[in-house]
Amino acid sequence: MNVYDFDKTIYDGDSTADFYIFSLKRHKKILLLAPSLFCAFCKFYVFKIGTKTQFKEKMYRFLKYCDIEKDIKDFWSINLGKIKPFYKNQQKEDDVIISASPEFLLAPACKELGIKYLMASVVDKNTGTYSGINCHGEEKVRRYREVFKSKPIDEFYSDSYSDTPLAKIADKAFIVKENKLSEWDFTK
Known part of the structure; x- marks a missing residue:
């Protein structure tokens, strides 16, 4: 996974x-x-x-x-093309997206892409009020464990070292900068 x-x-x-x-x-x-x-x-x-x-x-x-x-x-009809080629080339059926962005915004894109598992910040789409806390840092690990228990993460990808808690529980982790993938630097 x-x-x-x-x-x-x-x-x-x-x-x-x-x-x-x-x-x-x-x-x-x-x-x-x-x-x-x-x-x-x-x-x-x-x-x-x-x-x-x-x-x-x-x-x-x-x-x-x-x-x-x-x-x-309408937003996704224009912006779905911004999904990076590296992802399209390696997408798997059991991929998981974990994001701090609002679930209501990402869910339609994930559905269109065929991504079944989405964990994101739960925000009321009419008021902007959160249910729970922002899905960021350690919260991403908590949310992952809540659903998948101790199921291992084969590979983890993020643009930010704030996601080091998830990177630490993956077999392999990669930092993404634009279209370049590098192995995670755990010294940062």
């Missing part, structure tokens, strides 16, 4: 950021949230106050201005 992060790993970009920009182009009212988003950004990233989940909940408030089902369908 192979496990993959999604954004910047098998998807060329950040799907949440791409969806935000896509939505902003369609729904100009989202601009009304710019001041509060800027404040939330400064609070978390500049002053290190609060959690990433709290920041993301503020950001996801833009969803209230979306026609969510239609927008997600």
Whole structure:
């Protein structure tokens, strides 16, 4: 079984950021949230106050201005082509995607790609409110173990060393930078 992060790993970009920009182009009212988003950004990233989940909940408030089902369908009709060739060439039936991105956003793409196993942040697609915590770092390991128990991970792929907890439980791990794969450097 192979496990993959999604954004910047098998998807060329950040799907949440791409969806935000896509939505902003369609729904100009989202601009009304710019001041509060800027404040939330400064609070978390500049002053290190609060959690990433709290920041993301503020950001996801833009969803209230979306026609969510239609927008997600239209978004993936344009962006599914951003799945990286390396993944398409090695995809297996039992692949697992574990991502911090919202489950409601990734589920349609995974379905279209034939990926059966998706673990992602559970976010209400209408309000942006989280159920649980952001699927990141150690939380990814917890979520994997919850479903697959002690089933081994043959290979793990991610663009970020923040995923080292998952890399440590895989037989082999690879860091993905653009279209280049390298063995995981556990000294980082």
